Amino acid sequence: xxxxxxxxxxxxxxxxxxxxxxxxxxxxxxxxxxxxxxxxxxxxxxxxxxxxxxxxxxxxxxxxxxxxxxxxxxxxxxxxxxxxxxxxxxxxxxxxxxxxxxxxxxxxx
Amino acid sequence: xxxxxxxxxxxxxxxxxxxxxxxxxxxxxxxxxxxxxxxxxxxxxxxxxxxxxxxxxxxxxxxxxxxxxxxxxxxxxxxxxxxxxxxxxxxxxxxxxxxxxxxxxxxxxxxx
Numbered sequence: 001x002x003x004x005x006x007x008x009x010x011x012x013x014x015x016x017x018x019x020x021x022x023x024x025x026x027x028x029x030x031x032x033x034x035x036x037x038x039x040x041x042x043x044x045x046x047x048x049x050x051x052x053x054x055x056x057x058x059x060x061x062x063x064x065x066x067x068x069x070x071x072x073x074x075x076x077x078x079x080x081x082x083x084x085x086x087x088x089x090x091x092x093x094x095x096x097x098x099x100x101x102x103x104x105x106x107x108x109x
Numbered sequence: 110x111x112x113x114x115x116x117x118x119x120x121x122x123x124x125x126x127x128x129x130x131x132x133x134x135x136x137x138x139x140x141x142x143x144x145x146x147x148x149x150x151x152x153x154x155x156x157x158x159x160x161x162x163x164x165x166x167x168x169x170x171x172x173x174x175x176x177x178x179x180x181x182x183x184x185x186x187x188x189x190x191x192x193x194x195x196x197x198x199x200x201x202x203x204x205x206x207x208x209x210x211x212x213x214x215x216x217x218x219x220x221x
Binding site for chain 1: 149150151152153154157167199206207209210211212213214215
C-alpha cells in the first residue's frame with residue numbers, strides 16, 4: 001500500500017527553527033508537495049520538489065531524497081502566524097496525490 | 110480574483126437526504142478534484158476530472174457522484190447521505206494533472 005508518515009504534532013519557539021519530516025512509500029513518484037493549512041481554512045501551496053536537494057523560498061525550505069523516500073520542511077525565524085498544520089503529499093505513478101495526515105505546529109512565545 | 114468557490118460553507122443534513130456540494134473555478138483549469146478531510150487522516154480523493162466531460166474515481170468514491178459538464182463547475186452529489194459522510198469537503202483545481210493543486214475554502218457537512 002501507499003503510505004505517507006509525518007509527526008502528528010510539534011512545538012517550537014518564536015524566532016527559532018523547526019524541521020518537519022515526511023517519509024513516504026508510494027507506487028511511483030512524480031514529485032512531493034508541502035502545503036500549509038491554518039485551522040478552519042483550506043490548504044495552501046508552499047513548495048514542490050521533484051529532484052533531490054534543497055529548494056529555498058524565503059523563510060521556508062524543502063528537501064528531498066528520493067532514494068530514502070524522505071523529505072523535510074524547514075521553517076526559519078518562526079513567527080506566531082506559522083502556527084498551522086503542514087501537509088506532505090506525494091504525486092504517485094498515476095499522478096494522484098497521496099496525502100499525509102499533517103503535522104500540527106504550535107509556536108510558543 | 111475569486112479562484113475557487115464552494116457552496117454552502119456548512120450544512121447539517123438528515124441521513125437519507127440527498128445533497129449537492131457546489132464548486133466553481135474561474136481560472137480555466139482543466140483538472141478538478143474533490144477531497145474529504147477527517148480528523149487524524151490525510152486528505153482523501155473522492156472523484157476527479159482531468160478535463161471537461163471526463164470524470165474518474167478516487168480512493169473513496171462510494172456514495173458520491175460527480176459531473177463535469179463544463180470547465181468551471183464540478184458538483185459533488187451525495188445521493189443518500191449517511192453519518193460516515195460527516196466531514197469537511199474540499200474542491201481543488203490545477204491547470205493540468207501534473208500541476209500544483211489549488212483549494213477552495215471547503216464545505217463542512219454534518220449528517221445526522
